[in-house]
């Protein structure tokens with residue numbers, strides 16, 4: 001007996017039952033929110049041991065603080081469960097470099113590992129557990145034959161240890177593969193990358209934050225590789241905006257049939273982040289062209305795919321058009337609309353189609369198939385989030401307005417193919 005008339009074999013069985021109940025709660029919650037079946041948790045089997053530990057702590061606490069008033073007991077439950085959650089998250093992040101859950105988006109969170117709302121939920125669950133669930137389960141377990149429970153507990157123990165060892169091996173292999181992926185990313189073929197991605201499919205679906213983790217690391221790798229000339233690309237884009245220096249002739253040659261197309265030029269009429277969609281896609285396209293050329297990738301497809309990546313003709317902040325009714329979410333839908341528009345007027349190759357379809361990854365769940373798509377997705381996010389860049393644009397407009405009361409085209413020194421389709425004044 002350990003305490004409260006619970007034997008060691010009963011305790012093991014109870015731990016397994018409560019870990020299994022935790023698995024059911026997580027599986028139902030996660031499968032509903034992700035709209036597909038998710039086998040949650042770190043282990044292969046249907047057990048989430050943090051729930052087993054949480055239940056054990058509550059049982060021990062209740063035994064120790066039994067005479068205390070209920071409000072004080074609830075506060076103690078809340079504190080202990082919050083600490084359990086925090087330190088489990090902390091250990092996984094430090095040891096396995098994995099964030100198993102992330103409350104960063106919810107209010108009153110600490111390092112994304114715990115949040116006030118969830119701590120309140122755990123406290124309420126603890127009260128329900130100790131009042132109703134545990135007494136009923138304990139009655140059933142204690143009614144079982146002692147030798148039967150001993151056999152079951154030994155089987156569960158062997159199973160638990162085996163599952164734990166295999167799960168640790170999987171996570172370690174995952175860490176090895178992923179660091180190999182990052183370091184060799186630009187030397188691997190698309191098929192090899194695909195193979196690595198599909199090999200950790202279960203882990204990816206079990207941990208939604210893994211997608212963000214992989215994405216961030218690939219973006220970081222891309223940024224590191226191209227950081228040597230990141231500044232020169234931005235300054236070239238800036239000079240082009242000011243009309244002082246056009247992009248390379250080769251870039252215009254590759255993309256001319258698109259940016260001179262009547263339908264495509266309608267993008268000038270639609271506002272995007274801080275400029276028209278037309279200007280935004282030109283910048284992303286040029287950035288991707290230069291980056292892919294530097295990395296010896298297919299820069300033609302990158303430039304063309306990037307140019308078409310936001311080929312939608314509506315105001316995304318306030319949309320209610322046949323292409324995208326008001327109730328649909330622009331972030332998810334617009335790559336499909338861009339693909340349809342692009343296919344109507346141009347012939348796309350596999351890389352270009354992948355670039356357009358996946359440029360919002362990881363928002364659109366399927367990861368890109370080609371490195372060029374990662375570059376475009378990175379370029380899109382990078383340029384869109386450059387605040388200093390936006391400020392520069394606004395200052396530039398102010399300067400131009402001051403200099404010339406009437407809007408006029410900036411002068412160009414030579415036969416620049418972009419002259420006919422000059423940038424709109426920025427607002």
Ligand SMILES: [Fe+2]
Pocket residue numbers: 309310334359360
């Ligand atoms: Fe987009």
Ligand SMILES: [Fe+2]
Pocket residue numbers: 280284309310380
């Ligand atoms: Fe974009």
